[in-house]
Amino acid sequence: MLKIKEIGAKGYEKVIVGKDSAAGLHAVIAVHNTVLGPGLGGIRMQPYRSEKEALADALRLSKAMTYKAAISHLAIGGGKAVVIGNPQKPKSKKMLLALGDMIESLGGRYLAAEDVGFYCKDLDVIAQRTKHLTGASPSMGGSGDCSPSTSKGIIVGIQTAVQERFKTVNLTGIRIAIQGIGKVGWPLLEFFHSLHAEIFVSDIDPEKCREAQKRFGVKIILPPQIHKIEAEVFSPCALGGGLNPKTIPGLGAKIVAGGANNQFLDEKKGPSALMKREILHAPDFVINAGGIIHLFVKEILKKEDLTPWLLKIGGTLREIFRLSRLEGTAPLPIAVRLAEERIRRKQSS
Ligand code: NAD
16 A cells, blocks of 8 residues: 655655555655746656665755756746666556556646656556656657657757857867767767767666667767766766766866756865866756756647747856856856746745
């Protein structure tokens, strides 16, 4: 039987832990902020070592979703679900249905979507128990996988960062190191291959690396070395925390611009450490907003054309880079400030 326990977390509207031993479910859902609208965010599955570790990830990720929606001018808030488990193993229907009940228990305050380890087909099963989700298959009335839109937004962001750092809009022949070639990283690989870029790739999944090498002739780099590659762009598209005191001193690129959420292990010290090294960082929750834009525009606004929304990512980044130059402050704290200002304005209106 599903048991749901509420946990108090300062600064968060609602955090619940759900357990159903018979169904094999152990999950946390964090709703950070719903001032702008219901807390939308993907479901992540990882082999977390403890509930504490899962909770910490849910809190960090749901807050980033609030900022992502606010900075992208979307009428939604931030939430996230994390499920403790091995994403490589097939998920049982019982587990997915129990998760659906857990999402339903929040009454629409949290809108689910896919994230690392979760796919459209999983959402299709969850949809049997709750309507509070986005990104189910088109045959089920959803807008499908939003990852290609995330990748498109990242491409806009990389173009903007290259223009800021190198004063050119030409990406042809650029050197790019991509960490993680999953749903977000793979379309980047395809795009940069079409521009005759020099591409370096790492993934912990050897099968994906073999496929990338076979199809695109990319250079495969061992995962612990990818950040060191001398390139114009390092694009983290795996998990968070990749920018940390161990990796920052060895970064080989002039720009960090990728899809991973919460890229800095230490969001206080990390951004300025990167800035001191004259490495331009495109804040993660700005550049990777394409997926949430896709879900919002297609499923909440019921519109088709994402292009103007995705292009706005470029405008937002330009403004952040301008303020960063003007104030001598790293881009991430500026992006946080702009997002928080937007929420405060809405709260006081
Ligand atoms: P995914 O699971 O499809 O792909 C992640 C890839 O990274 C996998 O191929 C995995 O094997 C690889 N990986 C894991 N650890 C690695 C490591 N240490 N070194 C190299 N590779 C590693 O996930 P995704 O949907 O592509 O998401 C990637 C990142 O982008 C995540 O941080 C996710 O939260 C973020 N994100 C995704 C979306 C989306 O639309 N899918 C939207 C916004 C943000």
